[in-house]
Amino acid sequence: MMFLAPTIVFVGIAGNHHEVVEKQLAPVFEKAGVQELVIPMPDLGQLARHTDASKDIVKKLHVDGVISGALITAGGQKTFRIVIYDGNGNMRSLDETPLAGKKLTGGDLEVLAINLTDEVGDLGKGKKPAGGPRAEALADVEIDPPKKAPPAIPAPPARKAVVRDDEEAPPGMPAAKKSGKSAPKAELATPAFADTPASETEHEAAPKETADASAVSMDEIEAMTGGGDGATIDGGSSTATAPAPESTLHLHVGGGFAVIGRVFTPPMALNGFTSTPVGGEQFAADVAPTARTSLDVMAERTLSMTTTLATGTASTVVSRWEINGGYALAGHDGGTRLVANLGLGHRAFSMESTDPSRSPDNEYNYVLLGARLAQPLGDKVTLRGEVELEPVFGGADGMQMTLGPSTRWGLDVGAALEYKLAAHFVARGAFDYQRFSWSWDAAGARAAGGASDSYPSGSVAVRTEF
Amino acid sequence: MKSLVAAALLLLATPAFAEVKKGDHFVELDAKSATGKSFHLKDMAGKWVLFTFGASWCAPCHKELPAWDKVAPKFKGKVLFVSVNINNNEKEGKEFMDSLKLKHVFPVFMPDENSPAMKAYDPDKMPSTFVIDPKGTLQIVQYGYDKGDEDKLATALDSLVK
Secondary structure, three states: OOEOOOOEEEEEEEOOOOHHHHHHHHHHHHHHOEEEOOOOHHHHHHHHOOOOOHHHHHHHHOOOEEEEEEEEEEOOEEEEEEEEEEOOOOEEEEEEEEOEOOEOOHHHHHHHHHHHHHHHHHHHOOOOEOOOOHHHHHHHHHHOHHHOOOOOOOOOOOOEEOOOOOOOOOOOOOOOEOOOOOOOOOEOOOOOOOOOOHHHOHHHHOOOOOOOOOEOOHHHHHHHOOOOOOOOOOOOOOOOOOOOOOOOOEEEEEEEEEEEOOEEEOOOOOOOEEOOOEEEEEEEEEEEOOOOEEEEEEEEEEOOEEEEEOOEEEEEEEEEEEEEEEEEEEOEOEOOEEEEEEEEEEEEEEEOOOOOOOOOOEEEEEEEEEEEEEEEEOOOEEEEEEEEEEEEEEOOOOOHHHHOOOEEEEEEEEEEEEEEEEOOEEEEEEEEEEEEEEEOOOOHHHHOOOEEEEEEEEEEEEEEEO | OHHHHHHHHHHHHOOOOOOOOOOOEOOOOOEEEOOOOEEOHHHHOOOEEEEEEEOOOOOOHHHHHHHHHHHHHHHOOOEEEEEEEOOOOHHHHHHHHHHHOOOOOEEEEOOHHHOHHHHHHOOOEEOEEEEEOOOOEEEEEEEOOOOOHHHHHHHHHHHHHO
16 A cells, blocks of 8 residues: 555645745745645634534545634734644644744744644644545635535634733643744643534533523523623523522711601690701612612711700600511512612601690500602712612501500602712602501590601712712 | 645635624623533623633643632632633533632633634634723733732723722
């Protein structure tokens, strides 16, 4: 049986201004016994970036080895990539050498020559016997490339992995050589480019899911990219992945100035109470451990309030605190947000006076059951609204001595406008109206019509976001 | 003569692409999620979206995607981070994405050779990163990745998104 010398072909360099480097390499290829072969540019691009199509492209050439090149530009630095395949389309090496201007240096050329000699020698060990389709195939490709059926969709040009000089190849990747002088040859021996049949890999055994015609929603992406501890996004398994609850903690803390008023209308001969709004302080904070859940607290009280009585002036305090848990029913991925909330609250009115004609103190411990709506208005403004039913379950009842046990419940409505001042600061203006209603089952006509205790308030505050 | 014919054929065979650039409206992707659902940029309207083309054979992508994954939480709720894997062998692409163990970057898969969208984006330098605003206009186009690029991008995003 007669053997031919190994047929190694150089198929060209993808990229602009490749002529200079090609001219430099011509004598190197000639010395190494490498033949030049013209292939369609899309195929050259596939070979230069080692795509899945590379194997078939190489096999169709019926040669013992294929050398392809590409010029890569990154940050103004041009790099020459040379990719070598054996006759079966398996990539043997991938080297990258920075260019000096538009050309290789003499030293780089020397190293390339050494590498090529080694490669050609190695590829020659697997050379094919004489005969077969090689010669015919070569003739077909070189003389008449247009007869090659074009792909249905034109293949894109070579995509270049931009490797910068200070980078190391990551694990599982072939070392992309920055300077040929330091490493004459970068052998590919890693699974990243290995041509492992799909059936031989563990991943293939994973259950497959039938392709879903529906589209990925923003909601899904936000939920899946929440990044809970230890939860990673499943890019590989084809099994359906339940959206992982978002767990990135968000915290808002704010303080501000409030004006608080009170209008108390009791039945019968008890004295009512009406105040003009007075200044107060307000604190609010909330934490959102997930995209859907939140917990917020607020507290407010009047700063300096007095009530004029027949016996003098009495120091008076109106205060409130609330703690509220929320669950977003909608809009946790942005847009209009609807939150159902449940919490506890405490409202108190107290006056330091023993004047028998004074209006009674009142205190309400209540449950909050409600809903909150947040509507973004552009990038910086958010409109908020809330409504809450507040059944009262305890607290000092200032009219119990006179009218007996009462049933009390409250209603709270509020609205707020928020404006994002800067990356972590939000200004907020809010209005709130809380009204408690009283009724007595056993008091008869003495308490007909019940009583009401209303607390209108307004506030301006600044909140910080983390 | 033979060389001239070959050169002419090369020119004919070279596809002409018009790369998208900053200020352009986005070109829709023809990508799918790991579960096979279609992924459309138009469905993300109203949000900033950062999407980056990468592949297992792209060495810098191995560093770039984890870098975006660290940056993403800072823009939670404002910017969606999407990795568009263009491995022609989807299994390789999925294994690559799995290996990165990303928490905040959503992976989608759009094999290079069958994608008309790739003609528009034509990321001939990998990785390549695009940011579109809530109206779908490309605001950032960045090619390549170098250590520290994520900080620069975060700064740029901060100024755009605030």
